[in-house]
Amino acid sequence: MSAPIQTRHPCPPGACDCGREQLADGPERRILLLTREEEKRLLARLENLKDLDDLRHLQQRLFEQLGIRVHIGPGLNEVRTMRGIAIELEPQPGLCRKTRQSIPAAIRRGLERNPQVAFRLLDAHDLLRDA
Template structure:
């Protein structure tokens, strides 16, 4: 007998706008596999980035396993702090409001802890080519 995969508990009514009830069966339901415990592990992993390749690998794994697309790029104005780096998640049914806030915040903390990753990110967008 196989146990079903654990799924995230539904948010209280009115507390979230994730649209969990509108999810149809199929690949889009994989977002429900991100339980609170797994979300904590993900946030911890994002906060402890080693290098830019690690960040890119995590971005691709988020998309492959959960369907979450994360876009990270320098903002339109000057980048003086980590707040100048734009971190966006594409809209997705089933993605909890708290998770939509926690992932970018964890990436930002990871960039603050390891500024070399932020410098490499800026360099990848040709912002530091003349420095």
């Protein structure tokens, strides 16, 4: 006998604007498979980036498995620190407010831990071509 699939517990009323109740049955409900334990594993994985290919791979897996689109690139202003790198998640029903904040923070910590990834990211956008 197989165990039932665990889904994320609903947020307290008024504490989140995730729109969980608007989700219909179908592929958009896959975001609910991100339980708190799985979220902790995901954040730890995002903090331990190895290289730019690893970051791109994680972006692709987030979209394939959960439908989360993450856009990472240089911000509009000058990039002097990791805060200058823009990390944005596309709006998605069912994605908790705290998760929308913690994913970019974990990526930023991973970039701070391994600055070579940030340099490769900036180089991929031709910001370091003259350096």
